[in-house]
Amino acid sequence: xxxxxxxxxxxxxxxxxxxxxxxxxxxxxxxxxxxxxxxxxxxxxxxxxxxxxxxxxxxxxxxxxxxxxxxxx
Numbered sequence: 873x874x875x876x877x878x879x880x881x882x883x884x885x886x887x888x889x890x891x892x893x894x895x896x897x898x899x900x901x902x903x904x905x906x907x908x909x910x911x912x913x914x915x916x917x918x919x920x921x922x923x924x925x926x927x928x929x930x931x932x933x934x935x936x937x938x939x940x941x942x943x944x945x
Contacts, residue, residue, distance in 0.1 A: 876937035882910065
C-alpha cells in the first residue's frame with residue numbers, strides 16, 4: 873500500500889521507495905526502507921499530509937507520499 877493511503881493515527885513501516893523524480897529527496901529526508909512512519913493528519917482537501925517520523929513531523933504532498941510503499945504495523 874502507499875503511504876498516502878494511511879488513515880490518521882495508523883503506523884506503517886516503509887518497504888521501498890518507487891523510482892522517480894521524488895525518490896532521492898525522500899531518501900535524503902530519512903524515508904528509507906525499515907523506517908516507521910505514522911500518519912498524523914492531512915489538510916482538509918487531503919493534500920498535503922503530515923507524517924510523524926523519528927519524533928518529527930514530515931509534510932509531504934500526496935504525490936510524494938505515493939512514492940512510499942509501506943506495510944501496516
